[in-house]
Amino acid sequence: MSADVAVNDAPVQELVSRTPNQLAWERFKRNKAGLIAAVVTLLFIIAAFGAPIITGLWHLDPEKPYVDQLTPYGMPVGGSGISWAHPFGIEPQAGRDVFAMLLYGSRISFTLAIIAGVATIGLGLVIGTTVGYFGGWVDATIGRFSDFLLSFPQTFFIVALSLPLVQRVEATGIAHGNTARIVVLILFFSVFGWPAFARIIRSQVLSLRERDFVMAARSLGASTRRILFRELMPNLWSPTIVYLSLMLPSYLAAEAVFSYLGVGVQPPASTWGIVLSDSINYWQEDPAYLMIPALMLIVIVLALNVLGDAIRDALDPKADR
Amino acid sequence: MLKYIARRLAYTVVILILVSMSVYLIFSVLPMDPAALSCGVHCKPYIIEANRHRLGLDIPLWQQYWNFVRGLFVGRTYGEGSAAFSCPAPAFGYSFSRHACVTDLVKEAFPVTLSLAVGALVLWLIMGLTLGVVAARFKHRWPDRLATGFVLVGTSLPTFISGLMMLLFVVIKFNLVSPLDMGRWVSPFDNPVAFFKNFVFAWITLALAYAAIYTRLTRSSVIETSSEDYIRTARAKGLPEKLILRKHTLRAALAPIVTMAGLDFAGLLGGAIITEQVFNLPGLGRLSLRAVLQDYDLPTIVATTLLAATFVVVMNLIVDLLYAFIDPRVRVA
Numbered sequence: 271m272s273a274d275v276a277v278n279d280a281p282v283q284e285l286v287s288r289t290p291n292q293l294a295w296e297r298f299k300r301n302k303a304g305l306i307a308a309v310v311t312l313l314f315i316i317a318a319f320g321a322p323i324i325t326g327l328w329h330l331d332p333e334k335p336y337v338d339q340l341t342p343y344g345m346p347v348g349g350s351g352i353s354w355a356h357p358f359g360i361e362p363q364a365g366r367d368v369f370a371m372l373l374y375g376s377r378i379s380f381t382l383a384i385i386a387g388v389a390t391i392g393l394g395l396v397i398g399t400t401v402g403y404f405g406g407w408v409d410a411t412i413g414r415f416s417d418f419l420l421s422f423p424q425t426f427f428i429v430a431l432s433l434p435l436v437q438r439v440e441a442t443g444i445a446h447g448n449t450a451r452i453v454v455l456i457l458f459f460s461v462f463g464w465p466a467f468a469r470i471i472r473s474q475v476l477s478l479r480e481r482d483f484v485m486a487a488r489s490l491g492a493s494t495r496r497i498l499f500r501e502l503m504p505n506l507w508s509p510t511i512v513y514l515s516l517m518l519p520s521y522l523a524a525e526a527v528f529s530y531l532g533v534g535v536q537p538p539a540s541t542w543g544i545v546l547s548d549s550i551n552y553w554q555e556d557p558a559y560l561m562i563p564a565l566m567l568i569v570i571v572l573a574l575n576v577l578g579d580a581i582r583d584a585l586d587p588k589a590d591r
Numbered sequence: 592m593l594k595y596i597a598r599r600l601a602y603t604v605v606i607l608i609l610v611s612m613s614v615y616l617i618f619s620v621l622p623m624d625p626a627a628l629s630c631g632v633h634c635k636p637y638i639i640e641a642n643r644h645r646l647g648l649d650i651p652l653w654q655q656y657w658n659f660v661r662g663l664f665v666g667r668t669y670g671e672g673s674a675a676f677s678c679p680a681p682a683f684g685y686s687f688s689r690h691a692c693v694t695d696l697v698k699e700a701f702p703v704t705l706s707l708a709v710g711a712l713v714l715w716l717i718m719g720l721t722l723g724v725v726a727a728r729f730k731h732r733w734p735d736r737l738a739t740g741f742v743l744v745g746t747s748l749p750t751f752i753s754g755l756m757m758l759l760f761v762v763i764k765f766n767l768v769s770p771l772d773m774g775r776w777v778s779p780f781d782n783p784v785a786f787f788k789n790f791v792f793a794w795i796t797l798a799l800a801y802a803a804i805y806t807r808l809t810r811s812s813v814i815e816t817s818s819e820d821y822i823r824t825a826r827a828k829g830l831p832e833k834l835i836l837r838k839h840t841l842r843a844a845l846a847p848i849v850t851m852a853g854l855d856f857a858g859l860l861g862g863a864i865i866t867e868q869v870f871n872l873p874g875l876g877r878l879s880l881r882a883v884l885q886d887y888d889l890p891t892i893v894a895t896t897l898l899a900a901t902f903v904v905v906m907n908l909i910v911d912l913l914y915a916f917i918d919p920r921v922r923v924a
Contacts, residue, residue: 421610421907423861423899429883430892434621523749527865530751532884546755553759560759564752572747579743 297584304580310573318380321373330356332374333538335365350558358562362552371540372563376570378452379541383521386456390463391514395506397464398471399498403479409472416465424462432458432533448539455534459521467513471506478505508585515578519571526567542567595915603908610900615656618893642687645669659684683897684890686882693894696878700862703776704874707797707866708859710790714798715805716852722802723809724836730814738806745803754796754869762792774871793870797863801855808851812844819843850910857906861899875899 288296298304317324325332339351344363351360351368358368401409432454439450478484479502487501528534529543537544542563549560643649650658658667662682669676669685678685678692686693726738762768768788779786816822817840825835862876871877879895882888 418606418609421606421900421904423858423896423903425864426861426879426896426899429864429880430896431617431621433883433887519747527749527751531864531868531880543751546752550755550759560755564756568748568752571749572743575743575747 294584298580301580301583303576304584307573307576307580310569311577314376314570314573315380317373318376321370321377324373325367325370328355328357328369330367330370332366332370334367336360336367337365340365345552345555346559350556352558359556359558361548362556362559366540368545368559368562371545372542372566375540375542375545376566378448378535378539379522379525382452382455382525382535383518386459386463386521387514387517389456389460390467390517391510393460393464394467394513395471395503395510398468399475399502399506401468402472402475403494403498403502405476412468416468419462419465422462424458427462428455428458428528429531429533432528448535451535455525455528459524463517467517470509470513474506474509475502478502512578512582512585515574515581519574519578522574523567523571592915596912599908599911603904606904607901610904611660611897612656614893614897614900615659616652618889618896619652619655621889683894686888686891688886688888689891693890696891697875697894697898699776700873700875700878702778703872704860704862704867704876706779706786706790707793707863707872707874708856710794711797711801711859711863712852712856714794715801718798718802719805720809720848722806724813724841726806726810727813727817728836735810738810742803742807745799745806748800750796750800751865751869753799754793754866757792757796758869767792774873776873789872793866793872796869797859797866805848805852808848809844812847813840816840816844846914850914853906853910853913854903857902858899860902860906862895 321332336351336356339347339356339360340362341347344365346360346362346365352358356367356369358372360366361368361371397412401412432451435454435457436450439453440446444450445453484497484501487497492501525534525541526543526546529536529541530547532547535541535544537548545563546560546567549556549563553560640649648655661667662678662680662684664680666680667678667682667685669678676685678694681694683693683697685691686696689696722738722741726735729735762773772785772789775789777785777789822835822839825839826832862874862879864876864880866872867874867876868880875895875898879892882891882895
C-alpha cells in the first residue's frame with residue numbers, strides 16, 4: 271500500500287508503457303553500425319530485385335554485347351571499360367555490361383539464399399518444437415538422425431551429388447537448367463541446415479513447455495496442435511529471426527563458392543561466384559573485373575553479419591558479447 | 592569408464608556402417624551408369640556389359656555392397672583369368688578413368704590434405720587462442736575492439752575470395768612460388784623449404800577463417816570461466832594473475848575449444864575442397880572435385896566421400912572420449 275501512496279504523491283510523470291518489441295526497436299536504433307548495415311543490406315536487396323528497372327533507367331541491356339567497347343583482342347577499352355555509361359565496366363571477351371550482370375546475378379543469389387534460409391528455419395522450427403514438446407522416443411530418434419546427418423561431409427555431398435541430382439530434377443520436368451540447379455542447392459542447404467537450428471529451438475521449447483501458460487492452455491483443453499503452433503511458436507520468434515539473419519550471409523557465400531567451383535549455377539547466369547571464377551583469367555589486364563564482384567560479396571556478407579549481430583543484441587540484451 | 596568407452600565405440604561402429612551403406616546406396620541409385628562411364632564416348636554396348644561384369648556391377652546391390660566392404664579388408668580382384676587385375680586391401684574400388692586402384696589415388700592425395708590441415712590447425716589455434724585471451728583480459732577496451740573487428744572480417748570473408756586474393760596479389764604478383772612448383776607435392780622430409788613455400792599461403796588463408804571463430808569462442812569461454820567461484824578463490828589466495836590464467840582459467844576454458852578443434856580438423860582431413868582448388872593443391876578435395884567435374888568417376892567419389900565421413904565420425908568418438916577424460920561429469924550421463 272505504501273508504495274502506491276508514494277507513487278501517487280510523486281509529480282505526475284508521463285508513463286509510456288512499451289512492448290518488448292518497441293524496446294528492442296529502440297535498442298536497435300541506438301546501434302549505429304547495425305543501422306548502416308541495415309541500409310546497405312536494403313540497398314543491395316532493392317538493387318537485386320529492382321534489377322530490370324535500374325538497368326532500364328541506365329539504358330543498359332544485360333544480354334547485349336557492347337562490342338564497340340572492346341579492343342580487337344576482346345579486352346575492354348581502357349583496361350576495364352569503366353565509364354559513366356558502364357559504371358562497373360565491360361566483361362572481357364563477351365562484352366556484357368558488368369553492372370547489369372552483377373545486378374541480375376545477385377537477384378539469383380538473393381532468391382536462393384532467402385528461400386533456402388526460410389526453408390531451413392521452417393524445417394528447424396517445426397521439427398525442433400515437436401521434438402522438444404513431445405520428448406521421449408521422438409526426441410531420441412530425431413536427435414540420432416540429426417547426428418547421423420551431421421556426420422556427412424556436406425561440401426563433399428553437394429559437390430558429388432549436385433550433377434546427378436540436377437539431372438534427376440530435370441528428368442521430372444519440374445525445372446530445367448539453372449532453375450533445376452537452384453532447386454537442388456536449396457534442397458541441399460535446407461536438408462543439411464535444419465539440425466543445428468532445430469537443436470536451438472528444442473532447448474528453448476524444453477523450458478517453455480513447463481511454463482504456466484502452457485499448462486493453462488492444456489487445462490483449458492487446447493489441442494496439441496494449438497499448443498504447438500499458437501502457444502509455443504510465438505515465443506520462438508526472436509531466436510528465429512536472429513538465426514535467419516545469420517543464415518542469409520552464409521547461404522549467399524555458399525552459393526558463390528559452389529558456383530565458383532563449377533557445381534552451382536552455371537553461365538550465362540552471372541552470380542558473384544561465376545563472375546569471379548571467370549575474372550581470374552583476366553586478373554592482370556583487368557583487375558577491376560575481379561575486385562568489383564569480390565568487394566560486393568564481401569560487403570553484403572559483412573553487412574548481413576553486422577545486421578544479424580545487431581538484431582541479436584536488440585532482441586536479447588543479456589547476451590554480452 | 593570402460594563401459595562408457597565400449598558403448599561409445601559400438602555407437603560409432605553402427606554409425607559408420609549406416610553412413611557407408613547410405614553413401615553406397617545414394618550413389619548407386621543415381622541416374623548414371625558407372626559401367627557406361629567407364630569407357631568414353633565411343634563405346635560399344637558389349638564393352639559396357641563386359642565392364643559391368645568385371646566391376647561386379649551385374650549382381651544385386653546388397654552383394655555389391657558386401658563385396659565393397661570385403662574389399663576394404665581383404666582386397667579385391669576384378670575380372671577373371673588373364674584379364675584380371677587386383678587391388679590390395681584396403682581396396683576402395685577401381686577407377687576406370689584413371690586406370691588405377693582408388694586406394695592408390697587416395698594414398699597420393701592424403702599427405703597433401705594432411706599437411707594442409709595440420710599446418711592450418713596449428714596456425715589458427717595460436718592466432719585464435721592468443722587473440723581470444725587478450726580480448727577477454729582487456730574486455731571492452733581497444734584490444735577487445737580490435738579482436739571483435741578481426742572476428743567480423745574473418746567470418747565474413749569467404750575463403751575462396753581471401754585465397755584468390757592471396758594467390759593472385761601476393762604469391763603470383765611477387766613471384767613467391769614459381770608457377771612450375773605450384774601444386775606439386777614435395778615431402779617435408781625431402782625439401783622442407785619448398786614444402787613450406789608450397790603450403791604457407793594456403794595455411795594462412797584457411798587459418799584466417801578459422802582463427803576468427805576461435806577468437807570469439809576463446810574470448811567468451813575465458814570470460815565465462817573467469818566469473819567462476821574457484822577463480823575468485825585463486826585470486827583471494829593472492830595468486831599472480833598470469834598463473835591464474837594459465838593454470839585455472841585456460842584449463843577449464845579449453846575443453847569446448849578442444850572439442851571444436853577436433854571436429855574442424857576432422858572436417859579438413861576429408862579434403863579442404865575450396866582451398867585446395869584455389870591453390871591447386873593435389874589433395875583429397877581436389878581429387879573428388881576433379882572426379883566429379885571431369886568424368887564423374889564414381890569409385891573415386893564414393894571413396895573420398897566415405898573417407899571424409901569416416902574422419903568426422905571417428906573424430907567425434909575421440910573428442911567425446913577426450914572430453915570424458917577431462918570432465919568426469921560426462922561419464923555418468
